[in-house]
Amino acid sequence: MKKILFFIILFSLNSSFSQKKFAQLDHEFPTANEYRTASGAPGHKYYQQKADYKMSIVIDDKTQKLSGNEVITYTNNSPDILTYLWLQLDQNLFADTSDSKKIEIEKMEDFKSAGDIRKKMFYYDGGFKIESITTIGGQKMKYFVNKTMMRIDLDKPLLPGTSISFQIKWWYNINDRMAVGGRSGYEYFEKDDNYLYTVAQFFPRMCVYNDVTGWQNKQFLGRGEFTLPFGDYEVSITVPADHIVGATGECQNYRTVLTAEQLKRYELAKKSTQPVLIVTPSDAEKAEKEKSSKTKTWVYKAYNVRDFAFATSRKFIWDAQIQPVGSKNVLCMSYYPKEGNPLWEKYSTKLVAHTIKTYSKFTTDYTYPVAISVHSKWIGMEYPMICFNGGRPEPDGTYSEGEKYGMWGVIIHEVGHNFFPMIINSDERQWTWMDEGLNTFVQYLTEQEWERGYPSRRGPAHMIADYMRGDKKFISPIMTNSESIFQFGNNAYGKPATALNILRETVMGRELFDFAFKTYCERWKFKHPTPADFFRTMEDASAVDLDWFWRGWFYGTDNVDIAIDDIKRFQLNT
Ligand SMILES: [Zn+2]
Structure with a gap:
């Protein structure tokens, strides 16, 4: 027993x-x-609105000022009659009237050093300065600015299935990202007296109107991100002649903005599955010293995107390789100042290619022609086809394992945002998790x-x-x-x-x-x-x-x- x-x-x-x-x-x-x-x-009655943009943008490198001129063509695919339109003026986050200033919480711990106090006291004349809003015929249109949102009142209602085009001229002072923060702005390099611009939320953009929210015009407070309709973009960007530009979409005039040698390397990169330098470190260092006083205009086109962003600097080193996805080759590229090396030349473009390939497997094929990672100290921020990423080695070129994994993680994350929310275009202002959560999972x-x-x-x-x-x-x-x-x-x-x-x-x-x-x-x-x-x-x-x-x-x-x-x-x- x-x-x-x-x-x-x-x-x-x-x-x-x-x-x-x-x-x-x-x-x-x-x-x-x-x-x-x-x-x-x-x-079967699903619809979405369309917003097409034609823009001319000028960056003044002496005053760090951006001036713009845009024609927006807005198509009302909804069954509703619209008597006004709402646009987003995100730069007004930095204006004195912004709600974000009122909800700021300040603690004694925020004032630990003279640097902290200097940062808090730093005054910056931010916000869009709207010069004019007119019909294509040049007639002034009635508008009202409510902090980060602007309503344009229409003379005649916009009927279902019809479009309207109008023109906006504006300018603003680009923010010093190191002093006032922000998702975009410039970084100044004192050693060689040069600027690196990562430019986004730089133009008045249409709000989303749909069956769920009506107009999504919740104020931009700095945290809840963006809700944007799809559309086609044609953008010309005028910068100092020795700047290298990277942007959403495909450049239409490399022949006029690149040297013959750079153009040859670009053609080589389009056939290579390993990164090829288009602008070398020595090209960039030469430009850093010479500082051209002339300008050049880069022209970009992007189709079916929800936004447009770009980066420009004479400090940029630029490399590229292709990554096959389905029957297409995606051109994966990186732009970085020498301060990003050796991390950036070693990993950035390869990480872009790996991310595009892996996300395409788990989500949907990446169908845009390019995917870009730009080195921008401290931040990680995403836009269609282009993102701005941190990960900077020490001045002597050494870096910790933590810095390396931080850089890898931020590049995978921000390039991954091409899928959530750039392609699978959820409402970020309302639901952060729909893009951040799904993106962090992949x-x-x-x-x-x-x-x-x-x-x-x-x-x-x-x-x-x-x-x-x-x-x-x-x-x-x-x-x-x-x-x-x-x-x-x-x-x-x-x-x-x-x-x-x-x-x-x-x-x-x-x-x-x-x-x-x-x-x-x-x-x-x-x-x-x-x-x-x-x-x-x-x-x-x-x-x-x-x-x-x-x-x-x-x-x-x-x-x-x-x-x-x-x-x-x-x-x-x-
Ligand atoms: Zn994110």
């Missing part, structure tokens, strides 16, 4: 467990309609494919546990407006990335998850998805009821908290 002992351990979930946690999301999701279906796909997959055992900051479950079991007073659900989020990074980047990782590895399995995730990307590429479109598509394409998962992870702040309730001892006689 043997005696076998059994212990039964009874677990209980410590949070107040109830049926409600598994209730369907019928009340949380909007009612499906002909614009957005219950399957999560665009409906960033994690891309990092792991770049290097086995890559020390990813976000994605693995153990990295988010401390946040999720933290004080609930300072945790908001992922489904929270961008401006109202506590602990921004954990809420909008880390937690959704972890949630999708768990869905893929544990709840759904890779095969079901990858198919459903790709279905979402294919359905909503070059369109404007909402959270419900994502949640519904993931269920529609997989036959897995995930309402409980979305409720727990995206609509709530619960964490798993398992405790031992009781242990019972049994004895079996055999």
Whole structure:
């Protein structure tokens, strides 16, 4: 006879467990309609507006001033009659009237050094100076500026299916990014007395009008990013003659702006799967010293993009290689000052190519012709086809492992934003997680494919546990407006990335998850998805009821908290 002992351990979930946690999301999701279906796909009457831009931009390198002249053609594809249009004036974030100044919180800790105080006291005359808004015929149009938003009142309503063109002239002082911060601006290099400009949010841009928000004209406070319609761009950029420009889209006149030698190297790069230098370090150093007083105009065209950005400097070294995606070759490029080396010449363009390839596998094929990474100290910021990334070695060229992984991570992340939200064009002003969370998830997959055992900051479950079991007073659900989020990074980047990782590895399995995730990307590429479109598509394409998962992870702040309730001892006689 043997005696076998059994212990039964009874677990209980410590949070107040109830049926409600598994209730369907019928009340949380909007009612499906002909614009957005219950399957999560665009409906048969889905529409989106179009905004086309023709712009001439001049950068004055002596005064760091940008002047612009644009013709916007806005097409009303909605079934609604529009009596006014809303545009975004993002530079007004820096104007005295901006709400962002009123909501700033200042603590004693912010004034620890003379440098901190100098930064706080730094005055900068920012904001758009609108010179004129006229019809194509030259007639003045009525407009009203409300901080970072501008309403243009139309003489005649804009009917469904019709377009309107109008012209805006403006200028502004470009911000010193090192002194006042910002997503764009300039960096001054005292040693050689040169500027490096990363230019974005530099023109009055159309707001989105759609079936979900009407006009999306929530003020820009600096955190909730941008909501923009697709359109075609034709932009000419006038800069000092020795500057090198990188921009959204394809340059139309390399023949007139590059030297014969640079043009030859560019043609070589278009056939190479390894980076080829188009502007060498010695070219750049020569330009740094000579400082041309002439100007040149670079002309760019970009189709079906939601925005336009560019970078310009005489300090730029420039390299490029191709990355095949589907039947096309994407030209992957990097622009960086010598201060970025040796990190930048070694890794940047290869990381761009790897990111484009890997994201195309998990989401949808990258169909834009170029993908660019520009070195810009401290920040990481994304635009269609171009992004500005930190990662600067010490002045003697040495760098830590932390600096290297930081640079790798930021390049993968910002290039990854080409997919979320540049192609899968969600409303960033409303939902940060829809681009940051989904992007951080694919960033994690891309990092792991770049290097086995890559020390990813976000994605693995153990990295988010401390946040999720933290004080609930300072945790908001992922489904929270961008401006109202506590602990921004954990809420909008880390937690959704972890949630999708768990869905893929544990709840759904890779095969079901990858198919459903790709279905979402294919359905909503070059369109404007909402959270419900994502949640519904993931269920529609997989036959897995995930309402409980979305409720727990995206609509709530619960964490798993398992405790031992009781242990019972049994004895079996055999
Ligand atoms: Zn991001």
